[in-house]
Amino acid sequence: MNTVALSIGHSPRDGGAVMADGSQSEYQYWLEHAPKIKRILEQQYGISAVIVNRLVNGGGTTPGHAAAACNATDAILAVDLHFNSFEPASNGTETLCWYNSARGETAARHLQRAICECLGTRDRGIIYVCPDKRTEAIIASSGVRADSSRAVSYFQKTRMAAIMIEPCFGGSNPGECRLLQDRADALCAAIAQGIAGAVKAIAA
């Protein structure tokens, strides 16, 4: 049976962004909802899921600790769970993967599509995380989104295909905050469906 690591973003010590209505941090939201993703993966798709956290299982609060937590499992795919925050009008879905990981990119595409279809959010696309500014410039010159400032050590250190999901701007956009709350169950089902598609593709 294939195993995936569901990595709850941030930690009990630093919860990440807080939802626009002040109710939950990224950590609290995914601590509550990740078990639903795990249950659906196991019951509907026959995929084993291990829930981890960077501080609890990786020994620290950096993205590199999230990688350590995932590497301690035998997962073939690591999914780091977040939501975005910027300005009230910021909106849409984006998924991050390592710039030269074909399996990470495949997984990111599956999750990006499943989440956009579920939430009806704007497709902001895949972000290719790069190790440095020079690589970022090269990747961006082909017309895709590239970033060398977000979670580099998570992608650098994970030994399996790895992605980071940002389903919407629940931390700053009141409408997308409501989406995260009202559609939480549907979102978990969509994430499980996207993971199942990704696992099928990368395990082949």
Ligand SMILES: [Zn+2]
């Ligand atoms: Zn986050």
